[in-house]
Amino acid sequence: MFKAKIYVNYKPSVLDPKAEAIKTALTRMDHQNVQDVRYGKYFELLLQGDDEAAVRAQVEEICDQLLANVNMETYRFDLDVA
Amino acid sequence: MFKAKIYVNYKPSVLDPKAEAIKTALTRMDHQNVQDVRYGKYFELLLQGDDEAAVRAQVEEICDQLLANVNMETYRFDLDVA
Numbered sequence: 001m002f003k004a005k006i007y008v009n010y011k012p013s014v015l016d017p018k019a020e021a022i023k024t025a026l027t028r029m030d031h032q033n034v035q036d037v038r039y040g041k042y043f044e045l046l047l048q049g050d051d052e053a054a055v056r057a058q059v060e061e062i063c064d065q066l067l068a069n070v071n072m073e074t075y076r077f078d079l080d081v082a
Numbered sequence: 083m084f085k086a087k088i089y090v091n092y093k094p095s096v097l098d099p100k101a102e103a104i105k106t107a108l109t110r111m112d113h114q115n116v117q118d119v120r121y122g123k124y125f126e127l128l129l130q131g132d133d134e135a136a137v138r139a140q141v142e143e144i145c146d147q148l149l150a151n152v153n154m155e156t157y158r159f160d161l162d163v164a
């Protein structure tokens with residue numbers, strides 16, 4: 001059994017309106033020392049299997065096909081034995 | 083300068099329709115070995131400051147007031163020197 005922790009973020013070249021909105025709100029709330037905001041999605045999947053390489057390939061497939069829009073987003077993940 | 087990595091998730095008692103939709107899609111895509119799906123938000127903030135305790139208190143305030151709906155969501159964060 002493996003646990004995959006997957007982070008999906010916009011590519012730096014893609015405008016991220018949610019992150020901009022959070023930054024504006026923080027300035028209004030007197031948190032001027034916040035220099036940068038990044039906003040993304042976080043997934044945890046619990047996968048049955050013994051072969052780490054196979055599970056890793058499966059997680060990559062799931063990210064490419066379902067969890068990330070690879071035109072606009074990048075992803076990375078950690079795989080731990082669960 | 084500190085970097086805060088913030089994870090916001092629904093409380094376990096709150097129904098998470100996005101996670102359910104992902105689970106259904108994975109089953110349809112022949113990934114039946116995926117046992118559990120969690121879906122959340124991930125933020126990275128870059129904060130200016132020298133006093134770790136003060137920055138930590140500030141991040142908690144930002145999470146409580148802006149990034150998480152504490153009625154339905156929980157959050158956790160890691161703070162690293164950047």
